[in-house]
Amino acid sequence: MRAWNFSAGPAALPQAVLERAQRELMDWNGSGASVMEQSHRGKRFIAMAEQAEADLRELAAIPDDYAVLFLQGGATQHFAQIPMNLAGEGERADYIVTGHWGEKAASEAAPYVAVNIAASGKAGQYRGLPPRESWRLDPRAAYVHYTPNETIHGVEFRDVPEVGEVPLVADMSSDILSAPIDVKRFGLIYAGAQKNIGPSGLVVMIVRRDLLARPGRPMAKIFRYAEHAAQHSMLNTPNTWGWYIAGLTFQWLKAQGGLAAMAARNRAKAEALYAAIDGSGGYYVNPVDPAARSRMNVPFTLRDAALDAAFLAESEAAGLLALKGHKALGGMRASLYNAVPMEAVQALVDFMADFARRHG
Ligand code: PMP
Numbered sequence: 001m002r003a004w005n006f007s008a009g010p011a012a013l014p015q016a017v018l019e020r021a022q023r024e025l026m027d028w029n030g031s032g033a034s035v036m037e038q039s040h041r042g043k044r045f046i047a048m049a050e051q052a053e054a055d056l057r058e059l060a061a062i063p064d065d066y067a068v069l070f071l072q073g074g075a076t077q078h079f080a081q082i083p084m085n086l087a088g089e090g091e092r093a094d095y096i097v098t099g100h101w102g103e104k105a106a107s108e109a110a111p112y113v114a115v116n117i118a119a120s121g122k123a124g125q126y127r128g129l130p131p132r133e134s135w136r137l138d139p140r141a142a143y144v145h146y147t148p149n150e151t152i153h154g155v156e157f158r159d160v161p162e163v164g165e166v167p168l169v170a171d172m173s174s175d176i177l178s179a180p181i182d183v184k185r186f187g188l189i190y191a192g193a194q195k196n197i198g199p200s201g202l203v204v205m206i207v208r209r210d211l212l213a214r215p216g217r218p219m220a221k222i223f224r225y226a227e228h229a230a231q232h233s234m235l236n237t238p239n240t241w242g243w244y245i246a247g248l249t250f251q252w253l254k255a256q257g258g259l260a261a262m263a264a265r266n267r268a269k270a271e272a273l274y275a276a277i278d279g280s281g282g283y284y285v286n287p288v289d290p291a292a293r294s295r296m297n298v299p300f301t302l303r304d305a306a307l308d309a310a311f312l313a314e315s316e317a318a319g320l321l322a323l324k325g326h327k328a329l330g331g332m333r334a335s336l337y338n339a340v341p342m343e344a345v346q347a348l349v350d351f352m353a354d355f356a357r358r359h360g
Pocket residue numbers: 009073074075076077101147149150151152171172173174192193
């Protein structure tokens with residue numbers, strides 16, 4: 001029996017994707033071996049990889065002047081690799097910090113670029129977004145980095161911020177493909193796969209080709225995005241399993257009606273959960289400014305933290321997994337990525353009401 005899985009990541013995958021991977025595990029595509037057991041340079045794998053890219057391009061309406069890369073290292077490695085590629089010696093970059101991951105992105109970038117924290121929500125404990133008029137952007141920055149959705153703090157931008165001519169770099173690890181993406185507004189989008197795309201160990205990057213021509217820093221080829229692009233993400237052995245599952249997820253998303261359909265579902269799911277929290281008379285609390293509440297990650301606390309352990313034990317027994325909040329915030333967190341259906345959210349909301357009644 002599969003439980004309803006609210007894990008922040010690695011997170012729930014669509015059941016149809018897992019079932020298909022299971023069916024194909026022993027003999028993929030008539031090859032007599034699993035997808036993990038054959039060359040990434042074979043014709044079957046190359047056809048699959050090209051199809052995955054084509055499906056992602058179609059889903060997110062990615063223009064031709066953007067390259068799509070399937071990389072490794074997790075989002076964290078790219079916190080460092082992005083400045084290595086986009087900034088030359090002595091250059092500066094702006095960071096908009098709205099939570100834990102933005103902080104981490106800025107600190108990992110610091111050895112490679114002069115980091116300017118152009119705006120930060122830290123003083124307000126990351127419970128909202130710093131107002132756009134307070135940002136101190138540098139028009140000569142190499143790029144502006146932000147985190148559209150902060151996975152731990154549950155803070156999300158509703159709109160793509162306007163930053164002028166400076167390329168906008170977005171860590172979309174926890175919101176990619178949850179709604180349509182206006183790719184043209186970005187210089188570079190990157191995401192660890194393990195929330196909305198597939199297994200961990202894969203990073204999907206969408207990067208404007210002119211940025212690949214930047215000299216960046218002296219570095220080994222393996223770090224240079226332009227080399228990966230030139231070799232179609234096969235500069236070395238890619239994460240073949242991850243790429244394959246990502247491809248299945250893209251097909252699943254297309255069958256679901258694409259990103260606009262996912263956005264409508266994700267909105268309805270989040271509204272149902274926030275309504276349950278806000279309607280609980282303070283039994284459950286989400287501290288985030290309603291204008292910046294995440295649709296993907298919903299942190300909440302119980303009025304009486306002494307009941308946390310009972311909430312976790314009973315929810316797990318009821319088939320609701322991974323509701324424990326991040327240690328930085330305590331309490332609970334429900335992640336509502338694409339593969340989490342409304343039915344799961346309904347089960348959670350019903351459980352929360354029942355728990356409050358029984359332990360009120
Ligand atoms: N950025 C965000 C927004 C994340 O949620 C995470 C992981 N939870 C990371 C970066 C780090 O990803 P990875 O573990 O793949 O390096």
